[in-house]
Amino acid sequence: MSVSTFKRLQSAVEQLRPEAVELMKKLISINSVGPQNNGPGETEKANFISDYLRKCGMTDFKDYPAPDHTVVGGLRPNFSVTVSGQTRQRTLWIITHTDIVPPGDPTKWHSDPYQAVVRDGRIYGRGSEDNHQGIVSAIVAARAFLQAGIKPYSDLKLIFVADEETGSKSGLVHLLAQHPDLFRRDDLIIIPD
Numbered sequence: 001m002s003v004s005t006f007k008r009l010q011s012a013v014e015q016l017r018p019e020a021v022e023l024m025k026k027l028i029s030i031n032s033v034g035p036q037n038n039g040p041g042e043t044e045k046a047n048f049i050s051d052y053l054r055k056c057g058m059t060d061f062k063d064y065p066a067p068d069h070t071v072v073g074g075l076r077p078n079f080s081v082t083v084s085g086q087t088r089q090r091t092l093w094i095i096t097h098t099d100i101v102p103p104g105d106p107t108k109w110h111s112d113p114y115q116a117v118v119r120d121g122r123i124y125g126r127g128s129e130d131n132h133q134g135i136v137s138a139i140v141a142a143r144a145f146l147q148a149g150i151k152p153y154s155d156l157k158l159i160f161v162a163d164e165e166t167g168s169k170s171g172l173v174h175l176l177a178q179h180p181d182l183f184r185r186d187d188l189i190i191i192p193d
Contacts, residue, residue, distance in 0.1 A: 005150055012144035014023035020136050021123065023052070025116035027132045028125035034099045035070040036166040042098040046077035047099070049135065050161055053081050056143055060084070064179060066162065066170035076162035083142050085154040091187045092158050094138040097164030097171060100127035107169075134192035135160070164193070 030048060033039025050061065061081040064073040077098070085092075103113035103126045111117050111128035125132075138158045145152050161171035168174075176184055183189065 001153075005148075008148040009150060010145050013140055015147065016140050016143055020140050021118065023139065024123050024132055024136050025118075025125075027135060028116040028123070029114050031114060032099050032127070033102050033112040034163055034166050035068065035101050039099075039102065041068070041071035041103065042077055042162045043071065043073060043075075045098045046079065046162070049139075050079060050081075053139065053158075057146060058083070058142070064175055064182075066174040066178075068170050070080055071186060076174075078159070078161045078171055078175060080157050080159040081142070082143055083152060083156040085156060087154055088099055089186070090154045091157050091184065092152070093159055093183065093187055093189045094134075094141065095159050095161060095172070095189060095191045096134040096138055097131050097161050097193065098135070099162055099165050099171075100130065100132075101165050131164070131193050135193055145171045168175075 026048065030045045031040060032045040034102065035041050053061075058081045062080045062082075064078040066078060067074060068076045094174070097143070103109065106113070106162045111124070116123055116125040116128065118124075142156055142158055145156065159175075161175065163169055163171035163174075
């Protein structure tokens with residue numbers, strides 16, 4: 001990557017900073033605690049992310065739902081979106097998860113855990129670090145390529161999985177079992193968790 005291309009990407013990321021903060025706030029506001037922890041699951045958050053990405057102009061989506069009778073609708077959402085690269089020989093995957101752990105004792109929080117608070121340049125709220133920062137970072141990276149009009153060298157695929165906090169049975173384990181050819185030997189995988 002040339003220095004000028006890198007600077008264009010860097011500029012696109014900087015321009016997306018305010019939107020990234022707002023995206024983080026919205027993600028924190030959606031309860032996606034898994035059903036094993038008496039939560040509603042990830043469907044609302046996955047739908048929000050998918051809608052958001054579509055509004056950003058992304059169109060190449062694939063769904064990999066996992067059956068789970070313990071959630072409304074009977075499915076745990078897993079999906080990917082692709083930013084096409086110059087070559088299809090290798091894929092760079094960024095894998096993030098949409099579920100969060102329960103907030104625990106509410107008296108231990110200084111604010112509502114599902115209401116993001118920005119203080120001293122940091123964002124506080126349930127799931128802000130695990131794994132909303134990964135979700136937002138992945139989305140900003142993909143959007144920077146699109147916004148800067150730069151085609152990545154290889155395909156860039158963001159994949160959003162369920163159930164990481166309780167064993168990944170309905171998330172990554174499901175993907176590996178049901179879609180064994182999804183990840184290729186030469187692919188690169190980043191898990192910002």
